[in-house]
Amino acid sequence: MSDECCESVRAESLTRIYHYLDGELTTTEIREISVHLEQCPSCHDEYEIEALLKELVRRSCSRExxxxxxxxxxxxxxxTEQTVWPGAGA
Known part of the structure; x- marks a missing residue:
């Protein structure tokens, strides 16, 4: 799969990654995105960034x-996300 496979649907791809990280997908959706992340370097990189950010926030929130x-x-x-996705903050 091309690194550019999701450029035209970036917002949708990131939304699916957020739901994946939050455990908000069905078993079928989890399988689909897992396969996609294995095959798509661009989406896998986004997943890694978001997973690390989520872990950092989780660890940080456990302290005062x-x-x-x-x-x-x-x-x-x-x-950055609002710049990449105009209107995302609306």
Missing amino acids: EAPMGLREKIRQRIA
Whole structure:
């Protein structure tokens, strides 16, 4: 599969990745996205980034205070996503 396979449906692909990470998919959907992630380097890279971010937030939220700079990193990621997906913050 091409690295560009999902460029035309980037928003949909990322939404599926978020649902996958959150365990919000059916068994069939989980199988489908698992196979896709194995075959698509672009989507797999996005999955890895989002999985790491989710883990960082999970670990950070288990303490009273967030690590220095976490809030700014999250704001930067949100700003990046809103730039990539115009109207996403609406």
